[in-house]
Amino acid sequence: MPTVMITGANRGLGLEFTKQYAADGWTVIATCRDPFAPGELATIEGDIQVHGLEVANHPQVDKLANDLRGTAIDVLLNNAGMFGPRGVVDESVDFAAWEEVQRVNVFAPLKIATAFAGHVAASDEKKIVCISSIMASIECTTAGSEYIYRSTKTALNMAMRVFANDPASQGATIAMFHPGWVQTDMGGTGADIDAVTSITNLRRSIAGLTSADSGKFFNYDGTSLPW
Secondary structure (H helix, E strand, O other): OOEEEEOOOOOHHHHHHHHHHHHOOOEEEEEEOOOOOOHHHHHOOOOEEEEEOOOOOHHHHHHHHHHOOOOOOOEEEEOOOOOOOOOOOHHHOOHHHHHHHHHHHHHHHHHHHHHOHHHHHOOOOOEEEEEOOHHHOOOOOOOOOOHHHHHHHHHHHHHHHHHHOOHHHOOOEEEEEEOOOEOOOOOOOOOOEOHHHHHHHHHHHHHOOOHHHOOEEEEOOOOEOOO
């Protein structure tokens, strides 16, 4: 069976990704900050390997890549991310917080993609997927708030678009997805869809990716989104 690696697998979208892939018989490499207290992640049945990983800690990323040397990863899911301070407008921007969110939402996914590119290249599916947001779309942005989250997800899209064209990607198909406005801790209870709906559609869209889709930005249902 194929193998998927999921960052931030202990809650929200990452937890639902883990549940669904494990239920379908995939081997799941599930990462979270504290592997000794993974919460609900520990109760999921299936072939699940839990590893500790602080995604912004580059030495930890390199160590895990080395520990998993020789493991082929069909789908690498850069799911871990953070919103940062909410309600940020021009007079209240916390630039120190902005730097922290940038490290998690932009630097970490690119570092993980580069560290595990060889693992992905050794697989059958060869896919790297990053969870982005419609809030990253410059064309769709009409609100004058949330500088931090919006800009870091836009930067993520650009970084991965560039990586898709870099020989270092080793031929992987790389795509960014908006998961929808989902009822998670980040999305809130008033969001449009639940995690099951989001991840069911995302998995279908990921399964349908081809090399022609590399470097593109999609909605969870597989439709293209404007940059």
